[in-house]
Amino acid sequence: MANFRRAMAFAPVLAQYALAQGGYGASSAGIPGASSYVAPAGFPTSAFSSYYPVPSGQEPQPALYDPVLNITYPLNLTNPDTLPDNDDDPIYLPAPIANLTAAQQQTVINNVLQEVGEIINGSYITGNCSKCIAALTVAKSAAQLAPSLVPAALVQLCTSTGFHSKSTCEEDFEATTFGAIWTQVLALADVSGLDGQYICNSLSSAFCPAPTVSPLNTTSYFPKPKPANACAPKASGQRVKVLHMSDFHLDPRYKVGSEGNCTSGLCCRSNVANTALPTGSVSYPAPLYGAYECDTPYDLGLAALQAVGPLTGTSQSQPLAWTIYTGDLVSHDPQTELSRLYTEYAEDSIYGMFKQYLTGPVFPVLGNHDSNPEAIDAPHSLPGPLGQQFSWNYDHVAGLWQHEGWLNATAAQQARLPYGAYSVKNHYGLRMITFNSDFWYHSNFLNFINTSNPDVSGTFKFVIQELQAAEDAGERVWLFAHVLSGWDGTNPLVNPTNLFYQIVERYSPHVIANIFFGHTHEDEVMIYYAHNGTNQSLSTALNTGWVGPSVTPLTNLNSGFRMYEVDTGTFDIYEAYTFYADVNSFPALANSSHGPTFKFEYSTREAYGAAAKWPADAPLNGTFWHAVTQGMEANHSLVNTFNTYEGKSSITSQNCTCDGCVTAKICYMRSGSAALGLACPRGFSSVQSKFTGKC
Secondary structure, three states: OOOOOOOHHHHHHHHHHHHHHOOOOOOOOOOOOOOEEEEEOOOOHHHOOOEEOOOOOOOOEEOOEEOOOOEEOOHHHOOOOOOOOOOOOOOOOOOOOOOOOHHHHHHHHHHHHHHHHHHHHOOOOOOHHHHHHHHHHHHHHHHHHOHHHHHHHHHHHHHHOOOOOHHHHHHHHOHHHHHHHHHHHHHHOOOOOHHHHHHHHHHOOOOOOOOOOOOOOHHHOOOOOOOOOOOOOOOOOOEEEEEEEEOOOEOOOOOOOOEOOOOOOOOOOOOOOOOOOOOOOOOOEOOOOOOOOOOEOHHHHHHHHHHHHHHHOOOOOOOOOEEEEOOOOEOOOOHHHOOHHHHHHHHHHHHHHHHHHOOOOEEEOOOOOOOOOOOOOOOOOOOHHHHHOOHHHHHHHHHHHHHOOOOOHHHHHHHOOOOOOOEEEOOOOOEEEEOOHHHOEOOOHHHHOOOOOOOOOOHHHHHHHHHHHHHHHOOOEEEEOOOOOOOOOOOEOHHHHHHHHHHHHHOOOOOEEEEEEOOOOOOEEEEEEOHHHOOOOOOOEEEEEEEOOEOOOOOOOOEEEEEEEEEOOOOOEEEEEEEEEOHHHHHHHOOOOEEEEEEEEEEHHHHHHHHHOOOOOOOOOHHHHHHHHHHHHHOOHHHHHHHHHHOOOOOOOOOOOOHHHHHHHHHHHOOOOHHHHHOOOOOOOOOOOOOOOOO
């Protein structure tokens, strides 16, 4: 313990210093707590019960005990100097449809590789899309007859055709990364039809165009018609404070002093470099508290959690009503460095920190990084053990949520079944309905099986069932997941989000009070309208999708979180406050007597209410946000304000002042489905890199 920067014995002294610096200062007018919080220097060692020894100046390594798995995670799992290059997790392959000998299986593979090569290099099939579909059709036989040999064949084909570099081909298609998943897809998908078009477009947009949204008849989905004149209940006038935190992306392998501006991949790691420099040189030494190209070190994550109470004006005696966490716990490692155990470590570590530092219950959802392989989840409808290949994860998180006291035994058992999702009524009477959005995420390759069905996993059957029960009981609902349903439309698939949009319309505004997501790491919002968004107006705006800012700075963002003031009668949001830390200031903290400063960034009502001509006593609902976009059309500078907040006031964000950017941002805000988002102008959706759209 002597290696740590500060012992907890100094905490009272540091708290007095923070007071002097304004860290615990009195609340300013119009904000819920202190205007800023200066974190103490060093890691709060009481965060965990025991630690492994680490070199001086490096982030701590908790000797983390998992109460569900009944294990203590080994140091070599997270040691920044011993990064793994493979894992021993089980590999799931489809059962072969014939009992071939090893020699016969190899013959199948050889014949398939030869025929695929002829398709690619020959001229008897023209057009990239037709060639890709034909190649998939041939490859399907290999996945059905010799599945164990397919991943190696995919690596060979990828490398020999120059599709990617050898290392990337191995990362994408080895059995221990995504090769086994692709084998399942090849064996079970309709590769000659719509599924094949999705697969080919996923491999490269130059192969096949992205399929458009399929016609949807919702008659069979909803058990009852929407009640006539459905409306939301009246406000109680009583408000509570609710925290929205997202995308923690803890990096326990963060290496202080390593390259923080690496050429590719996740920076601030011992095995990355800036290739423009001589070997061994470092252009930007990774600061203790994090950097723009890196995920969240323990020191930054704990500083953020310590800041929540002072900035929101909450404490053990005046706790948060509740917290929603919209997913992504695990760092952005290449798949070769990931494993089940590493995923479980992040889940155990972050939920444990939430329990210690956040007052009130926490309601989490799984993000695309909270799985292994990353982003992959399997529908239960897959044959045999394939349908249960991710049950280990649902069992683990459900056990942790019950252990921390956030879900009771009944709800935890439910969460084991619909892919880590659950429906519970909290202590204020609000129903929290969650779902696993990996089942519309474009990087979950198993979604390419049976793409004509917008709910192949049954996820939305579960959501509709719970919403209908809420409607019947007169309950209000918050609905949340990780991957957002719309914005620019590039993250989810069109058919599931089209169904989701119809669900939102059916149960809004009388049942669903608000919808929440994470994933982009940016501070964004989406509006859902009646009539599938074909008429976007004040009178048709039905609901809001709030996209929570991330704790991680990756990429080129500041670290942040948000707090809502929520009415206890309607569970509408009446105010939203966002807080952030300036990551650009972290290098100067190397020899400082204090840690990062988290501070108030903006009030949503104060920032946009005047332009929306919004009454002071009206909620920040879908109508409010449509009025904001109307204000943006009249005053383009308001779009640039939104753009600044999108990156949590990062110095790396470009301005959004040209007409093309203004038009695009407003379009994204009005796009609650992938189909609507894809119809917006391209090139302005994210502040994490330079805009590429036409001004």
